[in-house]
Amino acid sequence: MEKKTKKWLAVTMTIALTGVLAGCGANGANGANQSEPASGNSSAAEPIKIIVGTGTQFPNVCFIDENGKLTGYDVELVREIDNRLEDYEFEFQTLEFTNLLLSLETKKIDMVAHEMEKNPEREAKYLFNKEAYSHWKNKVAVAKTNDSVQSIDDLKGKKVLTTATSAQAIILEKYNKENDNAIEIVYQNGGANDTIQQVVSGRVEAFLSADFTLPLIDANGELKLVGPPLSESNTLFMFRKDDPDQQKLADRVDDAIKEIKADGTLKKLSEQWLGADYTTSEI
Numbered sequence: 299m300e301k302k303t304k305k306w307l308a309v310t311m312t313i314a315l316t317g318v319l320a321g322c323g324a325n326g327a328n329g330a331n332q333s334e335p336a337s338g339n340s341s342a343a344e345p346i347k348i349i350v351g352t353g354t355q356f357p358n359v360c361f362i363d364e365n366g367k368l369t370g371y372d373v374e375l376v377r378e379i380d381n382r383l384e385d386y387e388f389e390f391q392t393l394e395f396t397n398l399l400l401s402l403e404t405k406k407i408d409m410v411a412h413e414m415e416k417n418p419e420r421e422a423k424y425l426f427n428k429e430a431y432s433h434w435k436n437k438v439a440v441a442k443t444n445d446s447v448q449s450i451d452d453l454k455g456k457k458v459l460t461t462a463t464s465a466q467a468i469i470l471e472k473y474n475k476e477n478d479n480a481i482e483i484v485y486q487n488g489g490a491n492d493t494i495q496q497v498v499s500g501r502v503e504a505f506l507s508a509d510f511t512l513p514l515i516d517a518n519g520e521l522k523l524v525g526p527p528l529s530e531s532n533t534l535f536m537f538r539k540d541d542p543d544q545q546k547l548a549d550r551v552d553d554a555i556k557e558i559k560a561d562g563t564l565k566k567l568s569e570q571w572l573g574a575d576y577t578t579s580e581i
Contacts, residue, residue, distance in 0.1 A: 351407035371571035415465035430532030434508035449525035456503035466506035
């Protein structure tokens with residue numbers, strides 16, 4: 299996509315601000331975290347820089363391709379939003395998944411783009427935008443040859459892999475609270491590189507996976523999803539709560555997503571990166 303005029307303006311701004319960013323991070327230099335005067339030619343002409351936190355190990359969602367480019371469904375959607383919002387300039391910062399929410403809280407980033415599922419636990423602490431951009435159902439993923447596990451109850455006494463702070467981890471932790479820590483939860487750092495192998499080799503029995511995610515990480519079809527959905531949720535972008543600038547940003551992101559949905563671009567992005575249209579079923 300062709301970048302708009304605001305892009306080359308932002309480049310000169312980035313060069314000028316490099317020293318400041320090195321010293322104090324996004325918190326000090328990011329316009330979204332400061333109160334700028336409403337009047338004045340300078341503030342009216344310059345887009346507000348937004349640091350978007352994402353990952354690099356989620357196949358087809360946020361990853362580094364063979365050419366060394368950060369891309370994927372969430373990444374390209376943010377770029378499309380960037381093209382449609384003249385008043386903001388979005389820049390990516392890649393982080394381990396487990397560091398995303400802490401970085402948001404400490405104002406090192408201004409927005410999280412990583413297929414973040416909305417649930418009560420997260421909603422109590424963070425701000426979500428309103429327009430969902432995908433929808434998923436979480437189920438139990440086991441080896442294709444495993445017929446002994448048909449539901450989460452069959453995982454009692456077994457090792458189940460998950461990523462700390464993930465929506466799937468919250469499901470498992472809640473289950474354990476209600477069932478005397480029946481499942482042995484094994485935490486990993488967020489990389490999906492050996493998740494399939496751990497299940498196939500028997501080092502762990504299972505993990506929880508969104509319905510559209512499993513085909514993305516299990517290219518050889520070695521696993522299967524079993525049992526009823528353990529949760530069903532929209533995915534949205536995440537921001538800091540109780541921050542007027544963040545609320546304004548979330549509202550503007552919603553404006554852009556509405557346009558992207560209406561003209562069919564969101565559906566095309568989902569089909570391109572996720573293999574089907576996962577944008578229409580919302581709760």
